[in-house]
Amino acid sequence: MALKIVKGSIDRMFDKNLQDLVRGIRNHKEDEAKYISTCIDEIKQELKQDNIAVKANAVCKLTYLQMLGYDISWAAFNIVEVMSSSKFTYKRIGYLAASQCFHEGTDVIMLTTNQIRKDLSSPNQYDTGVALTGLSCFVTPDLARDLANDIMTLMSHTKPYIRKKAVLIMYKVFLKYPESLRPAFPRLKEKLEDPDPGVQSAAVNVICELARRNPKNYLSLAPLFFKLMTSSTNNWVLIKIIKLFGALTPLEPRLGKKLIEPLTNLIHSRLVITLHRASVEKNVCLIGLVLPIVCVCVCVSNAVLISLSSGMPNHSASIQLCVQKLRILIEDSDQNLKYLGLLAMSKILKTHPKSVQSHKDLILQCLDDKDESIRLRALDLLYGMVSKKNLMEIVKKLMLHVDKAEGTTYRDELLTKIIDICSQSNYQYITNFEWYISILVELTRLEGTRHGHLIASQMLDVAIRVKAIRGFAVAQMAMLLDSGHLLTGNMQRNGICEVLYAAAWICGEFSEHLDDPMQTLEAMLRPKVASLPGHIQAVYVQNAAKLFATVLQKHEGATDSQAAQDTSQLLIERLPLFVQSANLEVQERASCILQLVKYIQKLQQKDVEVAEEVSALFAGELNPVAPKAQKKVPVPEGLDLDAWINEPPSESESEDEKPKAVFAKEEPKQSRARHIEVDEKELARRREARKQEQANNPFYIKSSPSSQKVYQDAPGVEHIPVVQIDLSVPLKVPGMPMSEQYLKLEEERRQKERADKKKKDKKKKKREKRGKGKRDDSGPESEEDITPAHQVDIVTEEMPENALPSDDDDKDPNDPHKALDIDLDKYVPSAENTLHKVTVCMLHAEKQGDLSITRHFLV
């Protein structure tokens, strides 16, 4: 009713109000843009008038247009005018517009400081409220500094409506102006015990946000929160507090012991009720549904605390309880509950992988769910559940899903997960790298994936670091190169051709393992290669040269000079294609190599043996370099990296295009510093240092044949039959191995191994029976029993000597929460003032007392 009356009167007063604008836009569906531009012109006219009502109406319309995506920053000054209207109806429109479009870069914000201060201290609570709400959206460091005190006073306002808003805004103020945290904190703490539940929950919200980032500074509040948790009936507050405890428990193990009982009680009581309600009256239970999440939070914090206070048997019981309850959630027909159950599982998985692993069946089942969100969560869980035993099986299942998956995003996600799962903790779970290579090769058959680069880098990584696999990898890569046209067939835009980059490099670098380097060389110089992206062509050309060296060596060894000359001829014929390339890198490499080959051909015609010298060009082994190695090289004394070594160039030049780092992504592996001249002593010293490091590195698998038996490969693993061309199965590149075979082989191998072991055990037992009759427990096959099919030497990545042991590379220097890491219990004394010092002493004493209270509480 009221609305209609208002609408009527405003209609008469103004040409067009918000409603008219909306109606107009709807009536001009065909020429909406044109209509809106005329509206904007009208608005500009209206803003020029003196009448504040007209202006407010115009700003109101602008807010709507802003929502539709039109830029209204030109009206910023008019918005400030409307904000400063004395009448609430207009003021709120101004603040609304400001909160929607102002940001730190808006310069007129400077003009608002006094107006906002006035509004904050207005006797009308709604004026204050609207100012606070607006402020939360556009507060700048300057505003925060100038208004921090005003807002702090409002935290003790008589009206809870203002108090709760002021408390919440303080969080934004802290972020923008960290110095305000210390003076405001005592008052904030007070608000935790405010009589109004709204204010209380606001304070809990703010402190939780703060404490999540820097938990150690808030430990002293634990008793207070504990009281709140046991007494509060407000679910929203409860959720926040439990989350907060999740952050605090790792720092204070005793807190964990204290918490476990109330938390377990919560799980028992709440979850059962809610689930019951959920199934009985699905649509009615609104807030009720929030409760399972309580359980979820409980589980998380439980998980953390139990891992710390291990040794108490009943704790593992409560984690079991959590997992069981979560299982109920996951099995529920409600998709939302299922999702949340899985989410919580993944949090428990981090601390208690064992207890989650027993529910593998359920999680694999979730992979078949119709719902993508749920499948993604289940995938996440799988990551933590793999072991040496089940890796192949799980990946096989995932590969099936890859084939079935429709949406490319989900398929890409599957692909990255497969690679993540396999490569985690330095390929810890892979027992058979041939299998892994064939998985990677199979993945290249995916059409339209964006992750060609990822697959490529995995191939490179495995081939470089696992020496034993190089022969197999090279054979596979040669096949890939041979069928390269299939990958690039329908193309460029799908990123899978990146794989060829890896393939070409591996074939070139480890060409000594190639059966028929000539054929690969041929494949790499096909005219079709010219359609590949430039950086891949460059690698092709460079590695063609390496292959050339290998071929020469082979032929000269067999004294087949004609064949060697033919090879040179082939290169001379094909390379000009690359010399003409538009890509500079390709051009340069190609013309260098072309000249080289021409020179070699001349020598060949004179019957000079060149193979030795040519292959010397590519001599030396490449070791993998840790990704952060470059950063960790210490700067030599007396070297200033920021100093100019020549006259600084003029400003205008410096902006010129920077050379694109073509190989940047692969840099650590590609950069070759082969001819570093180091004297023998230095080398010996380095070797010693490396040995030392390897000895200390628990993840380094040593290459020396250990005392354990060296396993003889199962029959067939070495000579895997090449799969026949099977025309009934489309999309399979002939001649490529199938990863599934490995599963069988691996199974056989393990069985055989087990059998072997049993025999041994029996022998042992017999011996023992004859002897002392001791019993030998041969339990179920454990993780450690599975020996890898290959003796694998995973090369660790090299780091520079005297690398700086700093590990703060991961921290984001721009994190606004860093500035808020303030020890709130510490008092900063000003040194001169003796009186001050006394107070400090007193405060210290007080603090001691405080601490002992805390201790008393905790024990």
Added chain:
Amino acid sequence: MIKFLLMINKQGQTRLSKYYDHVDVGKRAALEANVVKCCLFRKKEECSFVEYKDYKLVYRQYAALFIVVGITDDENELSIYELVHNFIEVLDKYFNRVSELDIMFNLDKVHIMLDEMILNGCIVETNKNRILAPLLALDKMAERTEPCEGLLAQSLPRSGCHGTTQEVWALEGQG
């Protein structure tokens, strides 16, 4: 923390948008388009949570209107899910069977309600009466202005009324 709340209809038109961290106007359009695409393709029986870039989206569909809330990882999904329904109930109570048009025509009022419920990315109020209190006070204020406003509008030529109207409102504002 809540990062944004959007109301978007099935055609992809934004009906309400509120960002709690500043996002450039240009980027908003792209974000909104992507977000609605994420939700549109989902079936009724699928769960209401979608992961999108750094955000988690919690959405609910009412007739042709999607309400999508973007939250960070640490926020409680179900409580947001319930908050959305709570918001709709508040709208329903105020507009008496709310429709998409109500929201479009009264965008500023919907914003007032929303600001009462969410502040600075946190939930502040869920009680319907308390959420509506400022709005009802505002309506009352407007109602009281109504008679003299109407008279003024009729009796005075439009361009000449500034001074008087302002005075009247100023008086009213204090009363």
